[in-house]
Amino acid sequence: MAVAIHINHVKKQYDDNVVIHDLSTDIKPGELFTLLGPSGCGKTTLLRMIAGFISIEAGTILFDEKVINDVPVHKRNIGMVFQSYAIFPNMTVYRNVEYGLKNKKLSKEEIKKRMEEILRIVQLTEYKDRYPNQLSGGQQQRVALARAFVVQPQVLLMDEPLSNLDAKLRLEMRAVISGIQKKLGITTVYVTHDQEEALAMSDRIAVMNNGDIYQCDVPERIYSRPYNTFVANFIGSSSMIDGVVTSSNDVTGIRLATGMEIVMQNVVPLEIGRKVIVSIRPEEFVIVPEGKGKKGVVKLKQFLGRNIKYEIQFEDGTEIEVCSDTNSTERIYESGEDIYITVNTKRINVFDSESKRTLIEGVQSNV
Amino acid sequence: MFKRKGRGFLQGYRIDFWDVITLISMIFFGLFLIYPVSRLVVNAFQTKGAIGEISIGNFIKFFSKPYYRNAVLNSVKVTFFATMLTIFIGVTLAYITTNFKIKAVKVINVLIIISMFSPPFIGAYSWILMLGRAGVITVFFQNVFGITLPTIYGFNGILLVFTLNLFPYIYMYTRGALKKVDKSLGEAAESLGDHGIKKVIKVSLPLITPTILAGAAIVFLRAFADYGTPRLIGEGYIVMPVLVYNEWLSETGSNAFFASAVAFIMMIIAIVVFLLQMHFSRKNYNMSMLNPPEPKKLKGIGNILAHVFVYFVTTLSILPTIYITIISFKNYKGSIMIDGYSLTNYVLVWAKAKSSIVNTFKFGITAIIVIVLLGTMFAYVTVRKRNPFSRSLDACVQLPYVIPGTIYGLMLLISYNSGLIVLTGTATIIIIAYIIRRMPYTVRSSASILRQINPNIEEASLSLGYSSLPTFFKVTMPVMIPGIVSGAILSWITVIQELSSTLMLYTGKTSTMSTAIFQEVNRSSYGTASALATILKIVMISSLLLFFKLTGNADVDM
Numbered sequence: 001m002a003v004a005i006h007i008n009h010v011k012k013q014y015d016d017n018v019v020i021h022d023l024s025t026d027i028k029p030g031e032l033f034t035l036l037g038p039s040g041c042g043k044t045t046l047l048r049m050i051a052g053f054i055s056i057e058a059g060t061i062l063f064d065e066k067v068i069n070d071v072p073v074h075k076r077n078i079g080m081v082f083q084s085y086a087i088f089p090n091m092t093v094y095r096n097v098e099y100g101l102k103n104k105k106l107s108k109e110e111i112k113k114r115m116e117e118i119l120r121i122v123q124l125t126e127y128k129d130r131y132p133n134q135l136s137g138g139q140q141q142r143v144a145l146a147r148a149f150v151v152q153p154q155v156l157l158m159d160e161p162l163s164n165l166d167a168k169l170r171l172e173m174r175a176v177i178s179g180i181q182k183k184l185g186i187t188t189v190y191v192t193h194d195q196e197e198a199l200a201m202s203d204r205i206a207v208m209n210n211g212d213i214y215q216c217d218v219p220e221r222i223y224s225r226p227y228n229t230f231v232a233n234f235i236g237s238s239s240m241i242d243g244v245v246t247s248s249n250d251v252t253g254i255r256l257a258t259g260m261e262i263v264m265q266n267v268v269p270l271e272i273g274r275k276v277i278v279s280i281r282p283e284e285f286v287i288v289p290e291g292k293g294k295k296g297v298v299k300l301k302q303f304l305g306r307n308i309k310y311e312i313q314f315e316d317g318t319e320i321e322v323c324s325d326t327n328s329t330e331r332i333y334e335s336g337e338d339i340y341i342t343v344n345t346k347r348i349n350v351f352d353s354e355s356k357r358t359l360i361e362g363v364q365s366n367v
Numbered sequence: 368m369f370k371r372k373g374r375g376f377l378q379g380y381r382i383d384f385w386d387v388i389t390l391i392s393m394i395f396f397g398l399f400l401i402y403p404v405s406r407l408v409v410n411a412f413q414t415k416g417a418i419g420e421i422s423i424g425n426f427i428k429f430f431s432k433p434y435y436r437n438a439v440l441n442s443v444k445v446t447f448f449a450t451m452l453t454i455f456i457g458v459t460l461a462y463i464t465t466n467f468k469i470k471a472v473k474v475i476n477v478l479i480i481i482s483m484f485s486p487p488f489i490g491a492y493s494w495i496l497m498l499g500r501a502g503v504i505t506v507f508f509q510n511v512f513g514i515t516l517p518t519i520y521g522f523n524g525i526l527l528v529f530t531l532n533l534f535p536y537i538y539m540y541t542r543g544a545l546k547k548v549d550k551s552l553g554e555a556a557e558s559l560g561d562h563g564i565k566k567v568i569k570v571s572l573p574l575i576t577p578t579i580l581a582g583a584a585i586v587f588l589r590a591f592a593d594y595g596t597p598r599l600i601g602e603g604y605i606v607m608p609v610l611v612y613n614e615w616l617s618e619t620g621s622n623a624f625f626a627s628a629v630a631f632i633m634m635i636i637a638i639v640v641f642l643l644q645m646h647f648s649r650k651n652y653n654m655s656m657l658n659p660p661e662p663k664k665l666k667g668i669g670n671i672l673a674h675v676f677v678y679f680v681t682t683l684s685i686l687p688t689i690y691i692t693i694i695s696f697k698n699y700k701g702s703i704m705i706d707g708y709s710l711t712n713y714v715l716v717w718a719k720a721k722s723s724i725v726n727t728f729k730f731g732i733t734a735i736i737v738i739v740l741l742g743t744m745f746a747y748v749t750v751r752k753r754n755p756f757s758r759s760l761d762a763c764v765q766l767p768y769v770i771p772g773t774i775y776g777l778m779l780l781i782s783y784n785s786g787l788i789v790l791t792g793t794a795t796i797i798i799i800a801y802i803i804r805r806m807p808y809t810v811r812s813s814a815s816i817l818r819q820i821n822p823n824i825e826e827a828s829l830s831l832g833y834s835s836l837p838t839f840f841k842v843t844m845p846v847m848i849p850g851i852v853s854g855a856i857l858s859w860i861t862v863i864q865e866l867s868s869t870l871m872l873y874t875g876k877t878s879t880m881s882t883a884i885f886q887e888v889n890r891s892s893y894g895t896a897s898a899l900a901t902i903l904k905i906v907m908i909s910s911l912l913l914f915f916k917l918t919g920n921a922d923v924d925m
Contacts, residue, residue: 051826051830052829053826053829072829072834073826073829073830074829074830074831074832074833074834075832076830077832078830079830079831080826080827080830082823082826082827083823084821084823086821086823086824086826086827087824087827088824088827088828088842088846089824089846090842090845090846090848099828099831100831100832103831103832103833104832144827147827147831148830151831151832157830
């Protein structure tokens with residue numbers, strides 16, 4: 001039932017402005033596939049090409065074996081959920097959800113059965129006779145979801161569906177969406193700029209920038225092994241420190257600009273003197289007793305409850321962000337105090353300083 | 368694996384419903400706007416019959432005779448002063464009613480809206496009955512005080528009628544804009560040390576200037592194009608629309624070429640004013656409406672002055688309507704008013720001018736149906752389908768704004784007098800005139816409704832399996848309906864009162880209420896004219912009440 005989506009060398013341009021040059025990826029049947037990237041990266045453009053709202057200048061998009069480039073939107077059998085919900089203001093909840101069903105040659109009983117089921121799933125049964133302006137944002141969002149799911153589309157497309165909701169509702173709706181999606185097993189393309197949302201919901205994530213996919217992988221790999229510095233920066237926050245390779249045997253030694261010496265066991269072979277960028281997340285720094293690590297000065301301390309966040313400056317001027325777990329911390333440092341830092345090298349990432357690509361063994365851009 | 372296919376420009380292109388609509392609109396505007404305009408322009412540069420050689424003889428004749436030159440001066444002079452006066456009255460009134468508490472302000476608003484939607488020529492005729500040579504007020508002053516009032520005919524009268532009929536436009540526009548000036552802006556100005564009038568000039572005025580200019584342009588174009596008022600009250604004060612009409616129907620033989628040349632000059636002036644307005648009101652401030660201004664209660668002399676001003680202006684503007692209504696019940700013997708009140712005038716109207724009432728409804732309803740259907744779809748094309756065709760459609764739609772009714776009537780006559788399509792003397796030609804003249808307003812209001820509708824809802828419908836045609840009728844149109852209906856009512860109100868182009872186009876069989884009133888006034892049958900005018904006003908006011916009911920608000924958004 002679920003279809004695969006194949007995107008082969010597609011190109012999008014408006015007049016002389018090429019938005020997407022040459023993009024290819026494959027979306028597996030039944031998975032929740034997320035296009036993640038900053039605004040203007042081309043993620044919504046790609047989604048709207050799959051939907052058929054905008055033309056494809058070159059390349060092909062296929063649903064299973066069928067090329068859909070020239071299939072008009074209304075014949076693609078898709079369901080779409082918009083950022084603005086786009087529910088029909090002149091129809092009740094029931095009429096909104098029923099709208100797409102009425103266009104499919106179904107028996108009255110079948111329509112009734114499906115309507116009852118979907119309204120129950122999205123918990124809107126008691127609101128079915130209300131008009132959109134009598135609903136809260138979350139309820140409107142659920143109408144939009146129900147309307148898209150009820151037609152049992154081949155492909156479900158979601159364009160930042162949660163970005164208009166408040167933080168609490170967003171968490172709740174994440175669960176609702178992935179719940180229904182898993183249950184019905186519809187191949188879903190989900191667009192968002194919220195990395196946390198992407199990590200939490202997706203089967204796979206494609207990180208996009210400048211109209212291209214930089215990395216496509218499962219959430220854990222995207223987070224722990226970013227393919228390039230853009231992905232490393234975009235997913236979570238990292239301190240980017242310049243370094244140079246100092247030894248290259250079984251293990252690789254790197255000296256950081258801060259003066260730290262680190263030993264990496266999982267990088268590809270590198271020649272001595274090669275310039276690299278080391279990206280270290282706040283939780284990958286370790287605070288150690290005096291004299292053991294590199295000395296820095298605490299510039300700012302923020303106590304966040306479960307964690308403590310420090311901004312630390314080293315002697316060479318490099319500033320880093322360090323996050324330490326309140327439960328396992330020995331003591332809390334105050335601004336102006338000296339502090340000693342080492343790095344947990346198993347988790348950190350190393351990139352080539354020219355190509356900005358990863359030097360960790362076995363990391364691929366497209367999985 | 369998959370090879371890229373070379374794709375030609377039109378390969379895989381599907382002609383959809385909207386391409387058909389675009390084509391229809393092109394044919395429609397081509398036939399009834401572009402062709403007539405070009406015929407008029409060609410005519411203006413001809414002096415001999417058939418298609419002769421290009422000549423500027425008409426223009427030489429026009430500018431060499433003081434009689435013709437004066438018509439331009441007269442037109443510009445009276446229009447300019449009327450515009451200035453309407454700005455003064457309209458802005459002052461709007462400022463007072465938005466910022467200060469005025470008793471019965473809602474009634475005031477409704478009365479002002481009513482006078483805005485009253486045709487100016489009926490106002491002119493009513494003022495003649497009050498202040499003319501044999502007018503009740505004139506006679507009263509003459510007999511009781513022995514005072515001879517200044518003459519109402521000529522410049523003064525035209526100015527009076529234009530000002531009272533047109534200040535509501537400035538008032539409505541300005542009030543709309545003032546309501547959007549955030550209260551906190553004024554408070555911010557006060558905190559920085561600007562008080563009272565200084566605050567108004569430095570903060571409010573600059574923000575609403577683009578709106579005032581837009582209103583002023585409308586006032587200018589309307590006053591400039593009006594034929595009925597100067598024809599009735601102007602006497603020797605000849606203005607351009609009167610000149611065009613006279614040249615076309617001159618007793619010494621109609622001169623279509625010269626009339627066209629005069630019309631051409633009029634259009635040029637109108638276009639210049641229109642472009643100036645566009646240029647100066649480009650800067651439009653988007654204002655947040657977090658804190659709309661609240662009317663404050665004024666104290667003492669200021670309060671009295673504000674009330675006197677508001678009530679005085681409103682009374683003046685509604686006075687002609689009231690007087691006409693009273694007169695309609697008065698007994699007449701020929702053109703002489705005699706004692707007693709009765710329904711005689713109405714009985715006479717029913718006997719004499721029944722067909723004109725029927726025609727008004729027939730033409731009006733037909734025109735409105737076409738205007739709504741085509742206007743909505745044309746608006747859809749211009750807003751949602753951006754391409755070279757829709758942009759030229761957009762330009763076409765603007766053109767009727769600058770074509771005075773008399774001139775448009777003339778164009779249609781020149782174009783469809785003979786040849787393949789002959790429409791002169793038919794009801795069709797009048798209905799076409801109504802459609803084209805009113806279309807811009809409908810397209811513009813539909814377009815602004817459409818811009819507020821998120822295109823996503825149409826895309827949602829497409830994604831759920833409906834193609835563009837059912838999507839328009841099932842989703843877009845129903846969402847637009849409230850706006851379309853209220854727009855249609857306003858169009859209806861203007862269409863049933865249309866005079867200037869109907870006067871050029873009608874024959875005995877296709878006379879409407881407005882032309883019948885005009886003819887009755889010309890024959891000095893003041894009783895029947897008033898009765899007809901009253902019937903027209905009742906239709907207008909009940910339509911307006913329906914509009915208020917539908918919009919749920921005794922107001923008209925401009």
